Amino acid sequence: MAATIRLPKHDVLQALRSSVYPRVGGSGSTCCRCPLGAKRYLLTDNIVKLKEFQHKKVAIAYHLPGTKGALEVLIEMKSQDVKFNKDTYVLAFAICYKLNSPESLKICTTLREEALIKGEVLSRRASCFAVALALNQNQVAKAISIFSQIMKQENIVCTNLNILIHIQANMLKTLIEVLKDAAEGNLSKFVRRREFSEEVLAKAREKVKDVPALLARFDEIYGKLHINGQVTTYTLDTLLCHTPGNRKSHMMLLNRRTVSHRTFQPLNQSLWAE
Known part of the structure; x- marks a missing residue:
C-alpha cells in the first residue's frame, strides 16, 4: 500500500530546487544550481561537523530575515542522501512556514509524507509549523488532518492553533x-x-x-x-x-x-x- 504513494526522491529534490531556483530545471549538475560560495564543504563524511552545523542552523534559522540560504543547504543534504533527523525536519518545516507560499506548502507536505512512509516520528514542533503553514494557505482540511495526528496538544502553540482551526472552519x-x-x-x-x-x-x-x-x-x-x-x-x-x-x-x-x-x-x- 505504501509503495503506491511513495514519492520519488527526484520529486522531492525538484520541488525544493524549484522553490529556490525557479528558472532552473531538474536536469544538469547540482553544482551549477548552487550559488557561488554555497557551503558544500559542510556535507562531507565528517559526521561531527554535520551534526554541529545542523544544531547551529536550527538554533539561528528562526532569527534570520531570509530563509532561502537554509533551504539551499537542505537541498544539498537531500541530494547527498543525508538522513534527516528530528531537528532537520523542524528546520525544513520552519523554512516552509516562513516562505508561506503554495510551493512551500507542497514541499512541506512532500517531506512530511516521505517521513511518515519511512516510519519516522515527527516532533510536535515540526507538526505545528506544518499546521500553521496550512492555515496560512487556507488549507483548513489539511491543517485539521495534521493537527489530529499530534499526540500531545496541551502546549500553548497547540492551544492557539486549535482556536485558529475552529475560526477558519467556521466552528463558532x-x-x-x-x-x-x-x-x-x-x-x-x-x-x-x-x-x-x-x-x-x-x-x-x-x-x-x-x-x-x-x-x-x-x-x-x-x-x-x-x-x-x-x-x-x-x-x-x-x-x-x-x-x-x-x-x-x-x-x-x-x-x-x-x-x-x-x-x-x-x-x-x-x-x-x-
Missing part, C-alpha cells in the same frame, strides 16, 4: 465552548491553565462579531481569561519560532502576562481594581 459554537472550558474549567492548582494569544483572540472576536449571542458570550469569556491571566501579548508567530535555551527561559515566556496601558499594572489586578 464549538469555539465558544472551547474558550469557556478553558476559562471556567475546574482545574487543580497544580495544572497549568491554557493560554491564548491576544492576536488569536482578536481574530476569534472578529469572526463572531456578527452573531450577537455569540459575541456576548465571547466578551464575557474574554474578560474571565484576562482575569485568570490566560492571555499573552505574544503572537502565534513568536510562540512558534521561540527557541528556549533552557526550561527557565521557556517558563519565563509562558508566564508573561499582558499589562494595562493605563495603570501599567498586571491586567488581572487592573481589572479587579476597576
Whole structure:
C-alpha cells in the first residue's frame, strides 16, 4: 500500500530546487544550481561537523530575515542522501512556514509524507509549523488532518492553533465552548491553565462579531481569561519560532502576562481594581 504513494526522491529534490531556483530545471549538475560560495564543504563524511552545523542552523534559522540560504543547504543534504533527523525536519518545516507560499506548502507536505512512509516520528514542533503553514494557505482540511495526528496538544502553540482551526472552519459554537472550558474549567492548582494569544483572540472576536449571542458570550469569556491571566501579548508567530535555551527561559515566556496601558499594572489586578 505504501509503495503506491511513495514519492520519488527526484520529486522531492525538484520541488525544493524549484522553490529556490525557479528558472532552473531538474536536469544538469547540482553544482551549477548552487550559488557561488554555497557551503558544500559542510556535507562531507565528517559526521561531527554535520551534526554541529545542523544544531547551529536550527538554533539561528528562526532569527534570520531570509530563509532561502537554509533551504539551499537542505537541498544539498537531500541530494547527498543525508538522513534527516528530528531537528532537520523542524528546520525544513520552519523554512516552509516562513516562505508561506503554495510551493512551500507542497514541499512541506512532500517531506512530511516521505517521513511518515519511512516510519519516522515527527516532533510536535515540526507538526505545528506544518499546521500553521496550512492555515496560512487556507488549507483548513489539511491543517485539521495534521493537527489530529499530534499526540500531545496541551502546549500553548497547540492551544492557539486549535482556536485558529475552529475560526477558519467556521466552528463558532464549538469555539465558544472551547474558550469557556478553558476559562471556567475546574482545574487543580497544580495544572497549568491554557493560554491564548491576544492576536488569536482578536481574530476569534472578529469572526463572531456578527452573531450577537455569540459575541456576548465571547466578551464575557474574554474578560474571565484576562482575569485568570490566560492571555499573552505574544503572537502565534513568536510562540512558534521561540527557541528556549533552557526550561527557565521557556517558563519565563509562558508566564508573561499582558499589562494595562493605563495603570501599567498586571491586567488581572487592573481589572479587579476597576
